[in-house]
Amino acid sequence: MQGYLEQIKNMPITDVVNFDSSGNPSLGSSYAVLTKYDDNTNDYIYTSTLNTVTKTPPAVSSITPGTTPADGPNSQHVQDNLRGFDMAKDSTATSMTSTDTGTGDVAVQVTWQSIWPNASDYTTSCTSRGSATTTTGRNDMHMNIWIWVQDLNGSSTATQGVYGITVMYNWQYLDGNRPRYTIGSVRTIRSVVPSW
Numbered sequence: 114m115q116g117y118l119e120q121i122k123n124m125p126i127t128d129v130v131n132f133d134s135s136g137n138p139s140l141g142s143s144y145a146v147l148t149k150y151d152d153n154t155n156d157y158i159y160t161s162t163l164n165t166v167t168k169t170p171p172a173v174s175s176i177t178p179g180t181t182p183a184d185g186p187n188s189q190h191v192q193d194n195l196r197g198f199d200m201a202k203d204s205t206a207t208s209m210t211s212t213d214t215g216t217g218d219v220a221v222q223v224t225w226q227s228i229w230p231n232a233s234d235y236t237t238s239c240t241s242r243g244s245a246t247t248t249t250g251r252n253d254m255h256m257n258i259w260i261w262v263q264d265l266n267g268s269s270t271a272t273q274g275v276y277g278i279t280v281m282y283n284w285q286y287l288d289g290n291r292p293r294y295t296i297g298s299v300r301t302i303r304s305v306v307p308s309w
Contacts, residue, residue: 114282117163117258118299120148121278126305130262130276131165138264138276141167143192146260150196163260163280164192170261170279170298178283178294180231182259193234194258195225228255228285257283265302274305 121129124146131144143165150161171182181191225235263277277300284295 114258114280114297114299117148117161118278118280118301121146121280122301122303123307125307126274126276126303129278129303138266140165140262140264143167146262161196163194163258166191166259166261168261169263170259170281173281173296173298176281176283176296177231178296179229179257179285179292181233181257182281191233191259193229193232194260195229195232195235196256196258198254198256229257232257255285257285276303277301278303 129146131139131142133139146163146165148161148163150159176182181193183191225232229235259281261277261279261281263279265275265277279298279300281298282296284297285292286295287293
């Protein structure tokens, strides 16, 4: 998550904030922030699209593990960004998205719907690694990411060109056969100047 946030902090502001034709921030609908994901299996770097969520981020304490959050009484269609980090593959695997049939490996693939039955959106999930987006390795560690970009410009202050970035994540892993979850968030503030 820190890697995603560091990328966002160093992007041109036009790659982080959606602007209309007049140059005003347009954050009322979801849009894509194009980050990168490094696949060390075969030294490829893939586009890892993070689709934004509108309105206000919920409190971390209000998120139910494995369930897409809503925005209080103003429920919204939250864009899910699903990721798989494969722990079952070894050097015999041909890519991150291939099945792995070496000794002790698990070749079975399962759907994202079976892993995240309470996610609200599978259509934009895992478009990052270049091939099939609806399946993931059974032994993967799974993550659900939500990203909010907020306009912090003040009409009555000198604060201009400042945006808040909130990234929340829901990490799932297996403890034996029992799924466990970790929920957290990372936040930063961006101006028009990259914050190296």
